[in-house]
Amino acid sequence: MINHFKFILLACSLVAWTMLFIIIKNVNAEASLDNTAKDSSVLTFLKGESTADQFFLGMATLHFNSKSRKIRNWNQKLVGIQYNDFFAATFENSFYNQTWTAGLARNFFSTNISNNWDTTIGYRLGLAYGYKEGEAPFSSSSPVIPVFEIYNQYYYNKHYGVELMLTTSLSISLFYQF
Numbered sequence: 001m002i003n004h005f006k007f008i009l010l011a012c013s014l015v016a017w018t019m020l021f022i023i024i025k026n027v028n029a030e031a032s033l034d035n036t037a038k039d040s041s042v043l044t045f046l047k048g049e050s051t052a053d054q055f056f057l058g059m060a061t062l063h064f065n066s067k068s069r070k071i072r073n074w075n076q077k078l079v080g081i082q083y084n085d086f087f088a089a090t091f092e093n094s095f096y097n098q099t100w101t102a103g104l105a106r107n108f109f110s111t112n113i114s115n116n117w118d119t120t121i122g123y124r125l126g127l128a129y130g131y132k133e134g135e136a137p138f139s140s141s142s143p144v145i146p147v148f149e150i151y152n153q154y155y156y157n158k159h160y161g162v163e164l165m166l167t168t169s170l171s172i173s174l175f176y177q178f
Helices: 004-033 042-047 066-071
Strands: 054-062 079-083 086-092 098-112 117-129 144-156 160-166 170-177
Touching (some): 042 098, 054 160, 144 170
Antiparallel strands (some): 054 079, 054 170, 079 086, 086 098, 098 117, 117 144, 160 170
């Protein structure tokens, strides 16, 4: 029998892969309309575009399991920075343990929504330290675990933004882009 945590991980992975498929399909459709010799391979797409430099402050998390919402920490007190496509942050995880994370960030897609608003879709791939045994995927086998997250950012006047992140839960964070 599959436990609830693995089911949530599977559901989140399915959502992330679905988003990735839609983005790849749109990129390939745009590339087929373009007559230039543009490389539209999947690896080029995954390499993505460079990210903007950002400072993050605060994070709130929605846990998918209703029981988890009652006992887990929803206010992660995140402080982080993203600079030259790398990120580093510290936060209080869902189990109330201080956690540190670092890695690579890349954008898949960026566009203007209006004169003042822009949006970006991207991913982060890195490592986290601070989860105790059994609290997160792979934490039973190592104190340092892999992190993969899909994000969607909305920012106002090129500087002030809000970010939605999908991992094994859904989180929201505020940032300043410099």
